[in-house]
Amino acid sequence: MSNFELTPVKLPVAPEVVQEYLATVGYRLLVVPDRVETQTASGIITAVDFDDSEALREASVGRGTVVAIGPMSWKGIKGYDHDKGGDWCKVGDHIIYAKFGGKFLEDPVLLDPDDKNEPLKLAFINDEDVQAVINDDVVAKLKKELYNDEL
Helix, strand or coil, X not given: CCCEEEECCCCCCCHHHHHXXXXXXXXXXXXXXXXXXXXXXXXXXXXXXXXXXXHHHXXXXXXXXXXXXXXXXXXXXXXXXXHHHCCCCCCCCEEEECCCCCEEEEEEEEEECCEEEEEEEEEEEEHHHEEEEECHHHHHHHHHHHHCCCC
16 A cells, blocks of 8 residues: 555636636646645655655656646547547546646646645646546545545
8 A cells, every 4th residue: 555645636716717827728738736645654744746756656646637628639639539529528627647647837826725835736738648537526435335434
């Protein structure tokens, strides 16, 4: 069992506000990556920074919440009929994306809601890097039923 925990980060403003000053273009999606925390042997919980690529690799970071979707997303994927299949996800969805997908950046305006001294971390990923949409309600239900986990 890993000593890493991933928790969704709540965007401190509406996604439309972010899209106004940081317009997502082409086939890219703007994602707020889940926060990665690790626990030391003595039980101290610390955040893993995005600059710590070794820790991120070990944690297999690849989950986040979609903030914006570029206008060309899923339209240029060879063999995919967008008219029949539709979008793979929508703004607000909690997703799993390719492990090494994305360009991480610090938001030029927003501060991290849990640490007002740090900018909010964001990632631009390619549309084809979306691997799955997580249904957090079903995950919570399964944890409760299977492991008596009170969330």
